[in-house]
Amino acid sequence: SLPFLIRLFPSVLTKFVYLNFLAFPFFVDFRRPELLVNNTISLYLTTEPGVTVGIWHTVPASRGAEAQGKDQRWYEEALADAHPVIIYLHGNGGTR
Numbered sequence: 138s139l140p141f142l143i144r145l146f147p148s149v150l151t152k153f154v155y156l157n158f159l160a161f162p163f164f165v166d167f168r169r170p171e172l173l174v175n176n177t178i179s180l181y182l183t184t185e186p187g188v189t190v191g192i193w194h195t196v197p198a199s200r201g202a203e204a205q206g207k208d209q210r211w212y213e214e215a216l217a218d219a220h221p222v223i224i225y226l227h228g229n230g231g232t233r
Contacts, residue, residue, distance in 0.1 A: 167191075176204045178212045 143150045152158060170177040170193045177195040184190055194212050196204045204211070216222065 170195075176201045178209055180209070180212070 165173065168179050168191075170179050174193070174195060176198070177193050180192050180194055182190045182192060194216065196212070196215055200215070204215075
């Protein structure tokens with residue numbers, strides 16, 4: 138009966154494969170990464186009309202003292218400097 142239900146309701150399968158309805162760890166506000174990870178700020182990019190992607194920008198520990206108390210503009214300028222940027226894609230389940 139399971140294949141039959143999947144055939145009737147394909148959206149159910151995608152919910153269980155990607156688990157996008159489940160946020161772990163529970164009761165954590167991912168819009169405030171500075172509470173979880175040092176030297177981190179939450180930014181949002183508009184990739185196309187109607188699509189916004191949330192990202193975290195974390196500076197390395199070597200620049201941690203410099204990043205203390207800085208605002209979003211400082212982090213955006215840090216992205217534009219000559220230091221390399223590592224992009225980590227977390228996969229299809231969970232959240233940032």
